[in-house]
Amino acid sequence: MNVETDPSSSSQYIQSLTTLNVDEILGVKDASKPEISTREAFGKALRYFGEKDPNIVVLDADLSKSTHTAHFAMTYPERFFNVGIAEQDMVSVAAGLASCGKIVVVSTFAIFLVGRALDQIRNMVALNRLNVKLVGTHAGLATGEDGATHQSLEDIAIMRSIPNMKVFSPADAIETIHMVREMLTCPDPVYLRLSRPKIPIIAPKIRQEITSTLETTEDITSSQQKCSNLHPNSIESIQNSSSDPSGSQCAIFATGIMVHIALKVQQSLENHEFNCKVVNVSTIKPLDPLPIERVNRQVRYLFSLEDHNVIGGLGTAISEVLASIPNSKPLMRIGVKDIFGASAPYSDLFEAFGLSPEQVTKKILGIMNEHDRHET
Amino acid sequence: MIKNLDTELSPTKLLPTELPPTGLPKMKLSEMELSPNSIKERPTNSLDQMPTALNIRRTIMSIAKNLKVKAAEIRQKVIELIARGESGHVGGSFSACDILTVLYYYKMTLDTENPRWAKRDRFILSKGHSVPLLYAILADLGILSLKPKDILRQLHSQLPGHPRMDITPGIDMSSGSLGMGISAGCGMAMAAKLDGAKYRTYVLVGDGELQEGQIWEGVMTASHFGLDNLTVIVDKNNLQSDSPVKTVKNCGEIADQFKAFNWNVIEINGHNLIEIINAFDMVDMMRGKPTVIVAKTCKGKGVTFMENNPVYHSSLINDHHQKDALEELKIQNECGN
Numbered sequence: 001m002n003v004e005t006d007p008s009s010s011s012q013y014i015q016s017l018t019t020l021n022v023d024e025i026l027g028v029k030d031a032s033k034p035e036i037s038t039r040e041a042f043g044k045a046l047r048y049f050g051e052k053d054p055n056i057v058v059l060d061a062d063l064s065k066s067t068h069t070a071h072f073a074m075t076y077p078e079r080f081f082n083v084g085i086a087e088q089d090m091v092s093v094a095a096g097l098a099s100c101g102k103i104v105v106v107s108t109f110a111i112f113l114v115g116r117a118l119d120q121i122r123n124m125v126a127l128n129r130l131n132v133k134l135v136g137t138h139a140g141l142a143t144g145e146d147g148a149t150h151q152s153l154e155d156i157a158i159m160r161s162i163p164n165m166k167v168f169s170p171a172d173a174i175e176t177i178h179m180v181r182e183m184l185t186c187p188d189p190v191y192l193r194l195s196r197p198k199i200p201i202i203a204p205k206i207r208q209e210i211t212s213t214l215e216t217t218e219d220i221t222s223s224q225q226k227c228s229n230l231h232p233n234s235i236e237s238i239q240n241s242s243s244d245p246s247g248s249q250c251a252i253f254a255t256g257i258m259v260h261i262a263l264k265v266q267q268s269l270e271n272h273e274f275n276c277k278v279v280n281v282s283t284i285k286p287l288d289p290l291p292i293e294r295v296n297r298q299v300r301y302l303f304s305l306e307d308h309n310v311i312g313g314l315g316t317a318i319s320e321v322l323a324s325i326p327n328s329k330p331l332m333r334i335g336v337k338d339i340f341g342a343s344a345p346y347s348d349l350f351e352a353f354g355l356s357p358e359q360v361t362k363k364i365l366g367i368m369n370e371h372d373r374h375e376t
Numbered sequence: 377m378i379k380n381l382d383t384e385l386s387p388t389k390l391l392p393t394e395l396p397p398t399g400l401p402k403m404k405l406s407e408m409e410l411s412p413n414s415i416k417e418r419p420t421n422s423l424d425q426m427p428t429a430l431n432i433r434r435t436i437m438s439i440a441k442n443l444k445v446k447a448a449e450i451r452q453k454v455i456e457l458i459a460r461g462e463s464g465h466v467g468g469s470f471s472a473c474d475i476l477t478v479l480y481y482y483k484m485t486l487d488t489e490n491p492r493w494a495k496r497d498r499f500i501l502s503k504g505h506s507v508p509l510l511y512a513i514l515a516d517l518g519i520l521s522l523k524p525k526d527i528l529r530q531l532h533s534q535l536p537g538h539p540r541m542d543i544t545p546g547i548d549m550s551s552g553s554l555g556m557g558i559s560a561g562c563g564m565a566m567a568a569k570l571d572g573a574k575y576r577t578y579v580l581v582g583d584g585e586l587q588e589g590q591i592w593e594g595v596m597t598a599s600h601f602g603l604d605n606l607t608v609i610v611d612k613n614n615l616q617s618d619s620p621v622k623t624v625k626n627c628g629e630i631a632d633q634f635k636a637f638n639w640n641v642i643e644i645n646g647h648n649l650i651e652i653i654n655a656f657d658m659v660d661m662m663r664g665k666p667t668v669i670v671a672k673t674c675k676g677k678g679v680t681f682m683e684n685n686p687v688y689h690s691s692l693i694n695d696h697h698q699k700d701a702l703e704e705l706k707i708q709n710e711c712g713n
Contacts, residue, residue: 057566057567057570078570079570081566081601083593083597084593084596084597084600086590086593086596086597088556088559088589088590088593089559089562089590089593089594089596089597091559092556092559092560092562092563092590092594093559093560093562093563093566093594093597094563095549095556095560095563096549096559096560096561096562096563096564096565096566096567096577097563097564097566097567098563099541099548099549099560099563099564099567100494100498100563100564100567100568100571101494101567102567102570104563119553119556120556120559120590123550123552123553123556124549124550124556124560127540127542127550128540128541128542128549128550129542
């Protein structure tokens with residue numbers, strides 16, 4: 001009833017694309033090779049899907065080169081509006097466009113989108129359940145040199161507490177493309193959390209698994225029309241599950257850029273003869289409790305890893321699920337410990353704030369060793 | 377800019393000389409009687425339908441007279457809605473009543489059978505607390521059918537305390553948190569341009585509301601993108617919740633501010649039906665820029681003891697006052713002035 005045109009038909013064509021040529025979308029010869037940021041993948045995917053559906057309109061607040069909406073702007077200038085440095089205005093303009101049947105994508109840095117335009121997001125987009133996609137790039141400490149004012153560490157907490165809002169946080173460029181498609185075909189408000197640094201594409205075998213998982217869930221969503229049933233995608237290291245039939249000792253629930261850190265941690269833990277499962281939670285809301293319950297049964301220790309405040313983010317969301325499970329395992333939340341960030345290259349910040357692969361490995365080993373000592 | 381249009385109409389004022397012949401006024405001159413606008417195709421102007429100056433004058437006067445009666449009727453319905461719900465903002469509803477009566481019964485093209493008709497004109501009540509007025513109009517037009525459970529500001533009612541587009545038929549945008557309406561209106565106007573659609577978007581804001589910073593973000597957006605299909609009406613009743621706007625935080629000369637942002641500005645008396653009609657008709661002829669109508673109004677207008685009385689921003693109306701107010705409005709309704 002909210003929108004003029006039938007939302008289910010508005011992006012049927014995009015939905016009908018069963019195979020996506022990732023190399024073509026990203027404009028590379030082999031997408032498994034280069035390091036690509038999720039924001040760049042978003043910008044290129046938006047340009048690609050923009051061609052498929054003329055109903056897509058994109059807004060930016062003077063950061064289109066950084067958010068990569070510039071790709072869309074250059075290709076479809078008539079459907080791109082740069083509203084200037086006015087985030088509140090941008091979100092309300094988006095609500096107006098969406099109320100007239102447009103699929104509207106707004107993009108700026110996560111901190112300015114969620115922080116500055118929260119009232120507009122809550123009272124205009126979410127309350128009216130309008131077809132607006134809120135894309136926050138430069139999330140977390142990974143923003144680096146710009147410093148604390150530009151590092152969004154609260155956005156997951158804020159956005160997942162708003163009714164009608166979905167929260168997506170893709171792990172690499174390829175998952176970003178799939179999630180952009182997902183959000184464009186879903187008529188609800190969606191928050192897409194992206195980060196600044198170039199990061200590797202997750203290994204081809206695991207990538208296939210992500211793709212197939214997403215494709216299964218898309219079947220469910222297209223039948224339900226409200227994409228309420230997205231699952232977190234489980235990424236399990238192949239050698240781990242085959243070499244250790246009894247299962248892993250620990251599991252790391254990670255999201256966004258931290259999935260790539262978690263995979264490095266998994267490698268180092270293996271060198272210490274610990275088996276670790278990595279679970280990529282790219283759909284933070286709605287959060288499917290079943291995979292979490294399953295992982296809880298399989299391992300002894302649970303960890304969450306996020307480039308976000310430990311209050312209210314991924315760790316909190318997982319702990320909310322665990323709190324309702326009998327015999328749930330302890331969950332150690334690893335993230336930014338309720339402090340503000342600083343200005344430095346992001347790898348230095350990750351090291352200083354305990355989010356680098358080395359620091360995370362050290363922390364996990366410390367906790368598991370201490371527990372084991374207590375038990376023996 | 378037209379300052380205080382005379383109540384006496386003269387054709388020169390309706391047809392500004394600088395306009396080319398193609399820019400003839402889009403007035404529904406055939407409609408002597410008021411009717412809810414359910415016209416799907418807008419009237420086209422051709423030279424043989426060109427009315428004489430006298431006809432225009434007579435028609436406008438007649439429409440204005442009928443609208444005045446309608447406005448008094450709407451004010452009665454507002455009083456009844458607020459009294460039944462025992463809560464609601466009467467002052468701001470009354471100050472905007474004449475403006476909205478002209479918009480809904482004269483200007484806007486709507487389909488009362490299909491409130492979501494894609495080509496309809498849009499209206500955003502940015503000062504959402506005046507929603508009892510909008511409910512009264514929507515109910516009177518038959519867009520909103522009121523059931524016994526529809527009590528203002530009560531559970532399971534279609535009449536929440538602030539407008540909700542997902543609950544009430546005929547509401548084009550939810551509001552309540554002030555300052556967002558112009559931006560949302562820009563979005564609707566952009567959508568119309570993208571689709572090559574002719575519908576217009578009207579946004580009503582309060583003068584106190586102009587203290588919100590986002591208002592001016594939206595004002596810049598509208599002029600930058602040349603949204604001549606967007607019209608903002610400022611209900612300048614000089615009062616806000618705490619005290620007069622001037623004492624809380626003086627907004628200065630509203631007309632000058634909009635002019636500085638490259639808007640067309642029309643200043644009118646917001647309770648003079650002929651001035652309101654003329655202003656809205658003139659807006660249709662403006663090209664390339666958005667238009668603001670700064671309407672000088674009186675909070676509580678229509679009921680003597682409520683006029684300019686800050687007590688009636690959102691106070692409860694007791695039975696005694698309700699009776700007095702309805703009595704006064706009934707007289708206006710019958711006399712037609």
